[in-house]
Amino acid sequence: MNLTAIQAIYVFEMKRTFRTLLQSVVAPxxxxxxxxVVFGAAIGSRIDQVEGVSYGAFIVPGLIMLTVLTQSxxxxxxxxxxxxxxxxxxELLSAPASFAEITAGYVLAAATKSFAIGLxxxxxxxxxxxxEIRHPVWMMAFLMLTCLSFSLLGFIIGIWARNFEQLQxxxxxxxxxxxxxxxxxxxxxxxxxxxxxVTYLNPVVYLVSGFRWSxxxxxxxxxxxxxxxxxxxSGLCIATIGWIFKTxxxxxx
Amino acid sequence: MxxxxxxxxxxxxxxxxxxxxxxxxxxxxxxxxxxxxxxxxAGKTTLISIICGITTATSGKVSVGGHDTIGEYRAxxxxxGLVPQEINLxxxxxxxxxxxxxxxxxxxxxxxxxxxxxxxxLSLWDKxxxxxxxxxxxxxRRVLIAKALAHEPRxxxxxxxTAGVDVELRREMWETMRDLKSHGVTIILTTHxxxxxxxxxxxxxIMAGGEIRLVREKAELMAELGRKQLVIELSTNVEKxxxxxxxxxxxxxxxxxxxxxxxxxxxxxxxxxxxLNDLQAAGLQMRDVRTEQSSLEDIFxxxxxGDAR
Numbered sequence: 001m002n003l004t005a006i007q008a009i010y011v012f013e014m015k016r017t018f019r020t021l022l023q024s025v026v027a028p029x030x031x032x033x034x035x036x037v038v039f040g041a042a043i044g045s046r047i048d049q050v051e052g053v054s055y056g057a058f059i060v061p062g063l064i065m066l067t068v069l070t071q072s073x074x075x076x077x078x079x080x081x082x083x084x085x086x087x088x089x090x091e092l093l094s095a096p097a098s099f100a101e102i103t104a105g106y107v108l109a110a111a112t113k114s115f116a117i118g119l120x121x122x123x124x125x126x127x128x129x130x131x132e133i134r135h136p137v138w139m140m141a142f143l144m145l146t147c148l149s150f151s152l153l154g155f156i157i158g159i160w161a162r163n164f165e166q167l168q169x170x171x172x173x174x175x176x177x178x179x180x181x182x183x184x185x186x187x188x189x190x191x192x193x194x195x196x197x198v199t200y201l202n203p204v205v206y207l208v209s210g211f212r213w214s215x216x217x218x219x220x221x222x223x224x225x226x227x228x229x230x231x232x233x234s235g236l237c238i239a240t241i242g243w244i245f246k247t248x249x250x251x252x253x
Numbered sequence: 254m255x256x257x258x259x260x261x262x263x264x265x266x267x268x269x270x271x272x273x274x275x276x277x278x279x280x281x282x283x284x285x286x287x288x289x290x291x292x293x294x295a296g297k298t299t300l301i302s303i304i305c306g307i308t309t310a311t312s313g314k315v316s317v318g319g320h321d322t323i324g325e326y327r328a329x330x331x332x333x334g335l336v337p338q339e340i341n342l343x344x345x346x347x348x349x350x351x352x353x354x355x356x357x358x359x360x361x362x363x364x365x366x367x368x369x370x371x372x373x374x375l376s377l378w379d380k381x382x383x384x385x386x387x388x389x390x391x392x393x394r395r396v397l398i399a400k401a402l403a404h405e406p407r408x409x410x411x412x413x414x415t416a417g418v419d420v421e422l423r424r425e426m427w428e429t430m431r432d433l434k435s436h437g438v439t440i441i442l443t444t445h446x447x448x449x450x451x452x453x454x455x456x457x458x459i460m461a462g463g464e465i466r467l468v469r470e471k472a473e474l475m476a477e478l479g480r481k482q483l484v485i486e487l488s489t490n491v492e493k494x495x496x497x498x499x500x501x502x503x504x505x506x507x508x509x510x511x512x513x514x515x516x517x518x519x520x521x522x523x524x525x526x527x528x529l530n531d532l533q534a535a536g537l538q539m540r541d542v543r544t545e546q547s548s549l550e551d552i553f554x555x556x557x558x559g560d561a562r
Contacts, residue, residue, distance in 0.1 A: 002327065008357025015350060087341030091400070094305040094335050095358045096327040253267065253308040 005097035009105025010112075013079055017113050024075070025117055032067045032121045035059070036128040039185070044129070050187050053216050056129035060122075061212040062184025068118040068143065069150050069179055069204070073171050076110035076154030081161050084251070093252060099245030103155060110151040111144075118143050132215065138223075139214035145230050146207055152237035159250055178204045188220040203229060256280040257332075257408055257439050258304060263313030265299055265463075273299040275463040277313070281408075286430065286440045287468075288450035291460035292557055297443040298338060300460070301410050305335045317408060331359060334406030338413045338443075340393045344386035348377055351385060352399050359404035371402050374429065391422040398429065408439045415449060427453060447549050451475075457549075461557035474549065482545045483514040483525060488538035497535045501528055512537070518546065 040056030047055040083089040161167040182204030210226025213219035258281035265274040274296045289297050302308035315322040320329040372378040375395040415423045458468040490509035502515045516523045
């Protein structure tokens with residue numbers, strides 16, 4: 001196993017993050033904090049409690065997920081798309097490193113970054129709303145797994161994308177609606193029955209539900225199912241990446 | 254000399270149906286400089302890309318240092334450094350970062366002293382903290398070479414390293430290549446410049462139309478090029494070389510209006526004076542005399558004619 005290669009990619013990517021701290025960390029934290037101000041402090045005080053939790057506190061897990069999912073996907077997608085775009089991918093393809101090692105380097109770096117952003121947002125949230133975290137270990141586990149699995153998805157998107165438009169397409173057109181309709185701002189039980197059924201087709205529901213459970217013990221779906229959903233999703237992404245490297249799809253002639 | 258890279262009946266057909274390589278076989282000797290010449294589209298870059306693992310071959314086998322490039326890709330690729338034709342660099346990274354990255358990617362632990370030596374050798378040490386986008390074209394190319402050398406490869410592929418490079422930098426690159434060769438690094442160089450091949454190579458290979466048309470020792474090739482022809486135009490045509498002149502390497506050309514003498518221009522005595530005297534003695538009237546010498550360029554053009562795209 002070429003651990004040095006994983007480390008080299010990881011360090012290289014993290015250096016990029018630190019070099020662009022303002023846009024890569026400060027900006028997402030800033031924009032999420034605005035949600036806390038508007039929905040938590042301003043409008044939230046006029047909205048009823050949701051299942052015994054103040055609205056401001058209720059939306060915190062969903063908002064963290066919203067940012068973490070988008071960040072994971074865009075970071076990982078950009079991480080592998082950029083070498084493709086500027087041509088430096090020749091070096092990755094000619095290196096004595098396996099697909100697993102190359103993926104690990106990029107995905108771990110993207111996941112680390114979005115995990116850090118998630119934590120910073122969580123800490124920021126304490127300034128605006130009263131929070132409790134009932135299952136802190138599970139909370140961390142859910143956050144970490146989400147960062148990893150969506151960084152894997154981002155990695156696939158980065159390889160698939162042929163231009164910058166396509167790179168933006170999935171996060172904007174697919175992820176954003178899924179996240180907004182995934183119960184970040186409401187409990188699924190607040191929807192009419194028919195829409196509830198549709199909602200359960202949205203994978204993000206399981207993530208938000210599991211993550212919110214770790215805060216307040218409230219869940220739209222059983223926690224075990226949330227966990228299985230996210231592990232299953234990661235497995236699917238890993239299998240896809242394995243196939244990509246085996247066939248060289250969109251990376252090797 | 255044992256071979257360090259062995260290519261056996263390599264074929265590559267791209268998805269569009271274009272056959273970039275046709276049954277290419279080639280042995281590259283340990284420690285040599287091999288220059289690959291050929292027009293655009295000859296298959297040079299495809300060949301290099303397959304050896305380095307960037308492109309997948311349709312059929313055939315490649316081994317580097319005795320390791321199969323598919324089955325034992327880690328061992329094989331660890332021996333190879335590649336300087337690509339295009340200048341591909343992360344624009345916002347510093348020279349140091351990008352070179353350290355290359356070393357790590359190829360599985361080598363940190364070695365600041367070695368990296369410093371490489372950067373100094375390529376006159377990049379003063380620029381180590383500069384972002385690559387701030388560098389001139391020639392400097393960028395040197396960064397690519399530094400990246401390729403960062404993991405101490407035994408085989409270095411240079412894909413047109415001096416294309417679009419000014420004279421001074423080209424000389425510096427040649428100097429670097431000589432230095433690497435003296436350290437035992439095998440160098441495979443693709444180039445459009447025949448003089449570059451003449452200057453640097455131990456052997457010269459000519460590719461055209463996806464095939465290797467010729468691989469020869471440079472010295473052998475040069476000896477062949479040393480052969481000259483003296484063409485004597487006659488006032489009256491002859492059917493064959495007169496008996497009296499059978500001692501010379503002569504042939505009759507252009508329907509008998511010329512007699513062609515083949516000789517080695519590097520010898521002290523070329524025999525020209527004596528031949529001219531003997532021609533006169535044989536009663537042949539000379540109208541004009543000229544000499545012809547084939548160059549590497551002629552051989553190149555002969556072999557690649559009709560293939561250039």
